[in-house]
Amino acid sequence: MIVVMQPHSTTEQLDHVVKLVEDMGLSSHVIVGTNRTVVAAVGDKRMVDKEAIETAPGVEKIVPILSPFKVASREVKEEDSSIALRPGGPAIGARDKIAVIAGPCSVEDRSSLLEIAHAVKEAGGIGLRGGAFKPRTSPYSFQGLAETGLQYLAEAREQTGLAVVTEALTVSHVPLVAQYADVIQIGARNMQNFMLLRAAGEQPKPVLLKRGMSATMEEFLLAAEYIINAGNPNVILCERGIRTFEDYCRNTLALTIVPAIRRVSHLPVLVDPTHGTGHAYLVAPMTLASIAGGADGVILEIHPDPEHALTDAAQQITLPDFRDLMQQIARVAAAVDRVL
């Protein structure tokens, strides 16, 4: 941490800052510059709230040097993490493999779910997604089938061998979802629901953590850090679009975060081009862009009859379009030395 003093700060103010720094267990180095005096505070105290110093008299600002996340960073673990979706099952983050997880936005009924699951399996997907509990912006919208939905998902897994990925909306869902699913999804709206992060960290199944729609990369990795610190190292990150001023799409898919995370973290990164764009016609190009840009895979919403889907109709692609897209994914993956 660097403490930058104001232009006309006094010696007493400087001494006070040095004392505050040392009271935190850090050592201090004072550097008198041409226009500013700065105090470099040395030591690894990520857990200390350093902003207190910002309020001390004569201080202009605090500049952090260390990133606030640690166990999610490459400093602590240099090699990429590869996370098995279930013991002995397919993994995400195995460098040469591209993972595709697909399924309906919501689990709507048993037969359509099974139809979709077989389509995912046949096309080369490794995971089946589908919401049993739906976080809906409007209280008037369909809210999901709850446990019945989870049972259908489990049945689809038995028939296909796909790993089931589904969302827990609140702490009390976690044990139930963990009972049926292979991977517990934490949605974008819950990325800073710290109680839920902790609950997901205290059970053994891998967690697919979606980026909040206004989360910085640092906040995203700190959310992963919550889960890891609670005891569960198996966190899969997922970019799903951020909120910006753009209005031709529901969100702005911020693909650059994929190589940016790669540089600072060992965790695998998926992309969700469905929520990341909000329109079916944009899903295929953004899926291919994600693969070419270095993502470890994608999570897609597909539906046999999007027009009659109960949720997110406008952004789900049809099963034939999904099959075509899988072939295109395979080609682009090969062009960047990976395989589906």
Added chain:
Amino acid sequence: MIVVMQPHSTTEQLDHVVKLVEDMGLSSHVIVGTNRTVVAAVGDKRMVDKEAIETAPGVEKIVPILSPFKVASREVKEEDSSIALRPGGPAIGARDKIAVIAGPCSVEDRSSLLEIAHAVKEAGGIGLRGGAFKPRTSPYSFQGLAETGLQYLAEAREQTGLAVVTEALTVSHVPLVAQYADVIQIGARNMQNFMLLRAAGEQPKPVLLKRGMSATMEEFLLAAEYIINAGNPNVILCERGIRTFEDYCRNTLALTIVPAIRRVSHLPVLVDPTHGTGHAYLVAPMTLASIAGGADGVILEIHPDPEHALTDAAQQITLPDFRDLMQQIARVAAAVDRVL
């Protein structure tokens, strides 16, 4: 809802859209324009997911006409809502009164909390805020005193008569918080935690709902709608800054939402200039701006010794600064025909 057809859509596509509209229980009016044909769908079906039509062949886009929220709107209730913080106690949204709620970011210990509470009372505040459960971005930061904090808050209320406002972070906190507090706060990160919204709606105490940091006005009012629909009409809205590209402040305080909400909703609106700016030196001017701009009050973080505060040190103001600010609030309130 207006369905806009693509330029070269066919008669069959148009007929199909008309059928979809009518299947939803809406009546349809086809208007053939110079460049586009549109289908106006008439009827109040806010609860229907209309985006399904967007995927029908030949459809360019859907334009909603009705706002998706209803019970929070002035269409349903024209006069302003005034919400008593406790039975017979002070109210927010009483048109001529400005409400000030103040207190520390976190409840840190009994004596400092009582000191603060008395300062709030003496300066003319009506509510005491203070976090017992803290949602912290970093897992390494102080997480709050939990129930002990709630007990201190309740004691402060007994001594001062202030209404206690404190946050519930998750569904399981709600009964506990409701037992001690007068008003349950739902924080910005939980604005779309729909399970929590519902739990807050199923208990009788008023709810202070903070705007999510990337929530549109419509999403904000839909979150209020969740609470009201669950049975609790006593929702107080609170603007607390949104996430933008600005970097001189932690958030961008979007004050314009105050008169904008006034126009479409009957619910009272507070502003939180502390989180809305993130720096102590910005709190006073933004507080006065909030009052002049039509807010029903403010919620402020104050601390006897911000430099040693356990959380949010950089943005809390001192007790003497708070007393001065209260006098300025009174003057600005008078200038817009309101009283503290």
Added chain:
Amino acid sequence: MIVVMQPHSTTEQLDHVVKLVEDMGLSSHVIVGTNRTVVAAVGDKRMVDKEAIETAPGVEKIVPILSPFKVASREVKEEDSSIALRPGGPAIGARDKIAVIAGPCSVEDRSSLLEIAHAVKEAGGIGLRGGAFKPRTSPYSFQGLAETGLQYLAEAREQTGLAVVTEALTVSHVPLVAQYADVIQIGARNMQNFMLLRAAGEQPKPVLLKRGMSATMEEFLLAAEYIINAGNPNVILCERGIRTFEDYCRNTLALTIVPAIRRVSHLPVLVDPTHGTGHAYLVAPMTLASIAGGADGVILEIHPDPEHALTDAAQQITLPDFRDLMQQIARVAAAVDRVL
């Protein structure tokens, strides 16, 4: 500037960075921390492009310490600047005075302009605004009366004594606008039109510089720095809303920038609540909020018949509403110890 080295950087890399720093004429201080080594580069070389060092091997990032603007900053000039709109005329930034500049979006015809000018004068305004050249998003929209518009503005000044504020859209407009106007406005879309900034800096009339709709505070002050460096110290800043995800208003009025600029710069700051909100019904509350928040004044769009205005109809307020607003401004100004 602080150069932060990567965790496993080598001694050679460090030596290379030290050499780069010293080649720039800066002195270097190496601090070996627990997790990082940093090089503090000392000296005032704002004019050097320091990002070159970011590409040197072993460097993680560069952290600037000094703000990049200088002559616009309080470090160079501590006391507030007060800028006379014309020699011996009214000033902006005179601490106790609130300035109101008002007028139509576009100069439409002579008689309506004169009517408006008299209304501004009578209500206590000091400046008349009105566009002669209009920057329109659509090539199909009304583009302004050009020099004829400037002549009407000059005539209105002769009749009323108001200072005329009008926009130059391009370098070649500057001499023409300077001939008729008292203050040359540079619009939001031109805030980083560096040729125009320079041209405005090379002539003697004060410049009203509007913030770009995605400009940071630093970029805003650097734009002012361009003008000042070109020889013209008389720059008046104007916040006019930024682009965010909000959709109930055309822009998000970022009022917090007013006290934030005050802290780092001596230049006066106005607010434009008309463009900053985009809707007439939001103008009055945001005007009052601006005054209470510490702005030196406002610039407003008013029109005798907004419904038939040629441009920006939806956001201009009527003359009677303007008169009422001026009375409210006077009251709020008094509450913050200022006068209209």
Added chain:
Amino acid sequence: MIVVMQPHSTTEQLDHVVKLVEDMGLSSHVIVGTNRTVVAAVGDKRMVDKEAIETAPGVEKIVPILSPFKVASREVKEEDSSIALRPGGPAIGARDKIAVIAGPCSVEDRSSLLEIAHAVKEAGGIGLRGGAFKPRTSPYSFQGLAETGLQYLAEAREQTGLAVVTEALTVSHVPLVAQYADVIQIGARNMQNFMLLRAAGEQPKPVLLKRGMSATMEEFLLAAEYIINAGNPNVILCERGIRTFEDYCRNTLALTIVPAIRRVSHLPVLVDPTHGTGHAYLVAPMTLASIAGGADGVILEIHPDPEHALTDAAQQITLPDFRDLMQQIARVAAAVDRVL
């Protein structure tokens, strides 16, 4: 256009709106709904400012149906535009070809420019970029070689046959730049410099138009419309990142706009991964993502010695890295049925 009336609007207000609509030369259809009455205004009057109606009494809002751009849209020209960079030379927007334009941020000296140009040519690029006039945020930064830089670019073209792409910063640059360059670039900061757009439209060379950093897709296409309307149909669009809250990159590269523009416009679209990310290590993955996502090509900044570049050091890639990237581009292009 759909005019939505307020809930309790009167018959007089409705009649007045109908009259306003018809005065604009549009025909009106009144639809009385359950909660709202709407007036559908029919006719192609993109050139009329319709927002005037928004101010009429009883009106809640206006919903446009037609997009405001026309000649840039697929409605007017269905097939993709292919734009030759010079008569008989290589084209952009030829469906199966991927175009690569590369060069230094600034033209710094003759020999390095020629070295770069040969590297671009040998690796398969079709265009040479390089700034002779630099729009710098800071007045203290290097501002470019001006006409000397243009002369070096022209010499590089003679030696290599590459098309020269360089920026005109202001109206008066246009004839000079047009004299030396094959393609005139309009930078992001000038995307709404309407005088410059017009000047570029009144000369015959193709224009590479960069998206403004806070421009919506509609504004971007309207800027292209300005150029086309002024007489020059040869507009190449270029996404270069938008301003958001993200802080790990200089801008957020909004790749989704590529397929979104494809759907509504016939103009070719390039991507600039250099400015779109701001860091050299992000350029390669985002280049490949752009190609996979459907861009017609990329424009890249390359430099023989980025560490000593005069501008934009941190984001330029080296010549060996560029050669490697070109081979990767070729592979990804092939995977989406295109060729370099």
